[in-house]
Amino acid sequence: MDFSLSEEQQMLKDSVQRFIRDEYELEARRKLVASDVGYSEANWAKMAELGWLALSLPEEYGGIGGGAVDTMVLMEEFGRGLVVEPYMTSIVIGGGFLMAGGSAAQKTELLPKLAAGELKLAFAYAERQSRFDLNDVECKAEKSGDGYKISGHKGVVFHAATADKIIVSARTSGGSRDADGITLFLVDNNCSGLTRRDYPTVDGLRASELEMDGVTVAADAVLGSVGGGAALMEEVVGQAIAAICAEAVGCMDVLQETTNEYLKTRVQFGVPLSKFQVLQHRMVDMFMECEQARSMCYMVNLKVGDEDPVERAKSVSAAKVQIGNSGRFVGQQSVQLHGGMGMTDELHVGHYFKRLTMIDTMFGNKDHHLKRYADL
Amino acid sequence: MDFSLSEEQQMLKDSVQRFIRDEYELEARRKLVASDVGYSEANWAKMAELGWLALSLPEEYGGIGGGAVDTMVLMEEFGRGLVVEPYMTSIVIGGGFLMAGGSAAQKTELLPKLAAGELKLAFAYAERQSRFDLNDVECKAEKSGDGYKISGHKGVVFHAATADKIIVSARTSGGSRDADGITLFLVDNNCSGLTRRDYPTVDGLRASELEMDGVTVAADAVLGSVGGGAALMEEVVGQAIAAICAEAVGCMDVLQETTNEYLKTRVQFGVPLSKFQVLQHRMVDMFMECEQARSMCYMVNLKVGDEDPVERAKSVSAAKVQIGNSGRFVGQQSVQLHGGMGMTDELHVGHYFKRLTMIDTMFGNKDHHLKRYADL
């Protein structure tokens, strides 16, 4: 058992930290968020150049072959920088789906482009009625010639507007909430029958509503086996949760450090706020939440590849619960301890708080995962 | 709307306070708890003499005709004194059942004796499998001649050893957890077929396990209608909960006052503990829990007679939830803030804490009542 970073991981960490320092000052990020696409293509190209897009992809397809812990190192620093580029959707999720379920042809065609920054992917799974159940799928794909015709609605699809292809879950058989009968499709973003409504999100990202009205795809657009999408989603979403836990840890650490610093400099009643015992203990509680979140982040990234599906699912859900609880406490208290200043858009505190709030929602909030854990 | 006490209620309060001051010093109580019967017959006689046993009973049967608020005033002071006499089981519950469901003959025979302190009652309802569901009754009563034969087990029957008669819930029809088909019986304590195992409880009271093996009762032992026991229990247990909420408020107030006093006198690091901000805020939280508990105690005692059964049940369950939460916090923190001293049997802090802990269990803990509230 060993919880230390390898030399390569430490170098990666340093490299991302440099990037954040140079490119992700709060004002720079604010401009990206307000820009047309919502992030920087130049940053994306730089990420390709630095090998980060290739990090988790297999060596035989132009990747570096890193594991969950490598992605964790990167995502934690992305969390510290509040990075808005679509790394999670494109690389962790999109790449994850291709690796776990892609055919040889799909891998050969798409993975090298992904690694090179020439292709972006998004993942459309949520529906109006589905809440956090990945298998609650009403969107339908019907056999049509050699291919399929897909119709239905998908909600809150992150970074859909800038994706080249969207991975869509649709039902090829079974009832609305059956695990069996869900199939994943690689759908071109600009294909006919697909209508997108794009919008910003509260945490400075971009997402879209998709309406599909008889979107036609060929048979080779199927990702994984027909009807076998549930297991594939379970696997890849597990990896995404492990990665987002790392992002959350990065956010929390920044908030904890910033708040501690603020309390030491803000003077009220003639002394720094850091001299008030109630605030000292609150900070200790925030610190302990950060340490606990980090522990579970390590745990899930070490276990997300576990062969036992129950142990893997328990690890994923337990981590998501802890991250949700810790993120809520650290986020809320950072604002509270900053007082009025914490309420302003001007300080970065609120931005981290909003991101942490939305991370709890991603792939199921703490209530969802607590129930899933209990049911396992 | 008016939350003040009437002149009579204030006099009652003063009178109980005098009794507690004179008879319920911690050492005196300790002796009662260690005694054979676990309380004082002299105190019981005095309660009869002072009219307290008659307080809630109807005037036409030798009572005073008081309402829930009168009982509340008394029970709050009993809580402050950690009174161990069986007022709750005998008068609030026993008397409550006779008033709500007793036949004219039963009332005429029993209520005057109850008011005079010549009769004690207990209530046997819980069973090994029932948890907090009053309608989960496996104990059976079968028709036998003009009367019934009762067989089965009843657990944790408070003050059964000293009761003259025990009110027993038994099933005359229906399945294990049906609301219909439960009948209440007045069973003589020394009747044949009834075996009792008596024991002390963690909070200094007495309780018993009952085994009934063909206990024979006459038809006039039925309390209320045959098969209609569920509604009767719901009503009387509601009243009991309202009364026990008042007892809990008395306990909490003592703990809050005592702990505040302790913090002001206990010096550590050269200053009284009351000068530490963390402990100040903790005390404020305890104080607020006491005020909230008191608010719900008033609420439930004003609403426990409401004609709308849903509103009545919601009031009862909401109050029990709040009392459970407040009692837990105030009890635990009183021990914590007293430090090592709070852990000793010698101080009264632990005794109030234990009583509050057990009050949460009585008639369903906070989880049970939260669920009941949600289901209403």
Place this chain on the structure above:
Amino acid sequence: MDMEFRAEDLAFQAEVRQFIGENLPLDLQEKVARGLHLEKDDYVLWQQKLNQRGWFAPHWPVDLGGVEWTPTQHFLFQNEQVEANCPPIMPFGVRMVAPVIFTYGSAEQKQRFLPSILDSTAWWCQGYSEPGSGSDLASLQTKAVREGDHYIVNGTKTWTTLAQHADWIFCLVRTSSDSKPQEGISFLLIDMTTPGIDVTPIITIDGSHEVNSVFFTDVRVPVENLIGEENKGWTYAKFLLLFERSNSLTGSLKQQLHRLRSVAGQERSGGLSLMADPAFAAQLADYEVQLRTYEFLELRTLGNSQPGAEASYLKIIGTDLQQLASELTLQAVAYYGNPYIHDALVHGYNEPAVGPEYAAPSAPQYFNYRKTAIYAGSNEIQRNILSKAVLGM
């Protein structure tokens, strides 16, 4: 002790209901119900309707325009307003500066300021906090120096709610630095059109413009705008803070609960209503129990016309519940807490909603409500007050 409403109370309640039914425009009612941003005109319209009926300032002395209501009537009045989704009353004039004016002001000041507060032709804002003085209000640095018949005011006020609409600001200013910080403070009324006043928006984390910084540069304020005595302003400030904190929240909490139940009733989980989800149902029940507790805590203090320490615990518990309700609502809408289209929060937005219409205000309200535990003396400050005032620690 009793909980009965007397016949006259019920008649009063019916009268209030009828008045609201006849006077509250439906589109305004809908705006409130949906949690959309309200414009200045929305507030003014409803306040003027109430004033026409003589119900805008019921807590004022009768000779100045108040009504002799019982505590129960006050309670019923406020409850009905909220149940019917009336716009909230802006407190800065009628509930905050007015009691200071009619308690400590001169006859001239009463005559000059109270009528325009009553008919809502003057909009007030509050100049208390400063960039360096948050919890420690008494450390404020905005200076007022006497020059003939005027004070010359220099300094900065911040977190000034809706100052962008204000005609007047009531300010705490430092008129002496000689002794204890509390002793050199004065209470000034300042015309917002005076030269040298500059209002700058502060955008909060929910993206809204609710608060402002107000900069004062050599602002000349006539001495007749001083309330009471020079250097005694702290007394009036504390008096006002008690009113600010003792704002009844039961009504608005119930409104939040209605909205939460309505949202949860429309959300689906596992093919059923979210209300059927045991974890959500338990949290909702827990919230309802806490709200009922808060309501009865408030009712118990109804009789006290002069709010004291209970103002602090009602503030702590009430704002905790406001935050909790907003959090549960955000949880309820799941992924649809994410979309943020600023214009969708304004009445008259013509695009179709992203996801369910009720979802849009959820996240902004959750973020915005973090302020409730900070403003009017943070909940930490309230606990300090209680530990001293009530527990003698």
Place this chain on the structure above:
Amino acid sequence: MDMEFRAEDLAFQAEVRQFIGENLPLDLQEKVARGLHLEKDDYVLWQQKLNQRGWFAPHWPVDLGGVEWTPTQHFLFQNEQVEANCPPIMPFGVRMVAPVIFTYGSAEQKQRFLPSILDSTAWWCQGYSEPGSGSDLASLQTKAVREGDHYIVNGTKTWTTLAQHADWIFCLVRTSSDSKPQEGISFLLIDMTTPGIDVTPIITIDGSHEVNSVFFTDVRVPVENLIGEENKGWTYAKFLLLFERSNSLTGSLKQQLHRLRSVAGQERSGGLSLMADPAFAAQLADYEVQLRTYEFLELRTLGNSQPGAEASYLKIIGTDLQQLASELTLQAVAYYGNPYIHDALVHGYNEPAVGPEYAAPSAPQYFNYRKTAIYAGSNEIQRNILSKAVLGM
């Protein structure tokens, strides 16, 4: 980063399991599993078995009887002990005073005291707290005055765990009142049979006799029983406190969880197992998540042989979880938390149980475990330490 156990780790684990299987008496194992009171002989028996195998003091230096285990082996060893319901190790000798002796003691002291700690023929207790010195340990008043070759000790120690069995007590005593409270403290080893020592039981709220007051009246202690230098005892005391606080709790928390799951599995609710009750299942899952978090928090600190600040947060979080598990267990047994038959908590009680056998220890354990947030420096004190040591506040 990895979580693999290497082949040698797994071999070690198997070795430990086999040893326990062959050496732990079944009735002792059952006593532990059921949460009954353990006698002195129970502890000693198991400690001696471990010592015969060379596993009683693995953290000691190898030349004194320790073993060169990796952190992983330490972890596995402790885990196996707890999983198999071995009696806990009494820490006062082997884990508390022994490190002080082998770090700061003289060669003679090592020779004299360590062997009897190793073979459990000497039972130690801890003389730190005093009636007036709880959180503020350095204010202690027990005096030791040098008279020739002896110290004359007068004063009172309290909360002395299992002093009724002790042969020796290690004491903090005041040898000087000249300077800062911390600077006049010395660390003395005192033979409990010395005249003038009086042990009085303290009964705790769970009804058990676990702690004591120890009174010293003109107790003569040879100067060779002084550890290190006179007046430098605070250094040794703090060193020892770190060991006390850094006790791994993962194992015992898992044991509590096993018991809780077993109880809940046997309890009925609405005709089903209590485990099927959504509210209970959610609380149990929440507890399991917290425990898993604690376990990995502990694992992350495994590598640090010298415990630092993490000792404080592990203590806070670990004891919170101990209390929570005991509370959930009490909730699980519902009405059967009420009966209190003192003798039923002792092995060999021959009456049938009142209600289910597993219920009897639930309430006493819940009450008893309130101590965990108080002892070894209350959790409030731990937060003070962390805010200074880690956060620099």
